[in-house]
Amino acid sequence: MNLEISGAKILFTLPIELPILGRLRISETMAVSWIVMLLITGLCIWLTRDLKVENISKRQAVAEYLVELANNFVVGNMGEKFRHMIPFVAALFATSVVSNLISLVGLRSPTADLSTEAAWAVVVFIMITAQKIKAGGVGGYLKGFTTPIPIMTPFNILSELATPVSMACRHFGNILSGIVINGLIYGALAVASSAILGLLPGVLGDVLSMIPVLDVGIPAILSIYFDWFTGVMQAFIFCMLTVMYISNAAEG
Secondary structure (H helix, E strand, O other): OEEOOEEEEEEOOOOEEEOOOOOOOHHHHHHHHHHHHOOOOOOOHHOOOOOOOOOOOHHHHHHHHHHHHHHHHHHHHHHHHHHHHHHHHHHHHHHHHHHHHHHHHHOOOOHHHHHHHHHHHHHHHHHHHHHHHHHHHHHHHHHHOOOHHHHHHHHHHHHHHHHHHHHHHHHHHHHHHHHHHHHHHHHHHHHHHHHHEEEEEOHHHHHOOOOOOHHHOOOHHHHHHHHHHHHHHHHHHHHHHHHHHHHHHOOO
């Protein structure tokens, strides 16, 4: 899907499907997601290579610091009994952050596709439901839909189903809006650059008006918020909601 603004073209690409092995198709989102996983895996292998007990390297110090952050985040918000959730939450955060920021190198962010966040939200929803059943049993879980009065059952079911939907849409909406806003800014600055430099007389104005001078520098400054800050913050919020929902479900 292309959007043209006075000659400046902004591309909002839809997932591209590449035919592989006959009927098997891999979308652009899937391809970039695999790149994200390879990057994270490679980084983990590099950080954990040649581990020592004494005289540790700076690389190992960084790895231990990241592990300590994950431990404190999960145990601090969920309690000691959820220590087994640390690898899952850490992997979820790392995947979300790298997916959000990979657009900085020109690749389409997997989190700009709702199917990515929907898959994460479904996994989290299953874990929430499992914790509720573990805490109160199947009967207690089903009885919870009838509180405080049975007539509230349909609304309680909708509220339950709204949890994964809200988690997915919140993350997806913020990432996609950042991409759209950045595209509009690039287009607007290109138009402004063409209009301003076009005021110069003669051939000089004709040549310079074709160069989007204002696109250099200004978008990079705005990218600090729309890409870096928003990308990291949305990953943090998604993980925070994950640990809070699961820990609350375990309490019954």
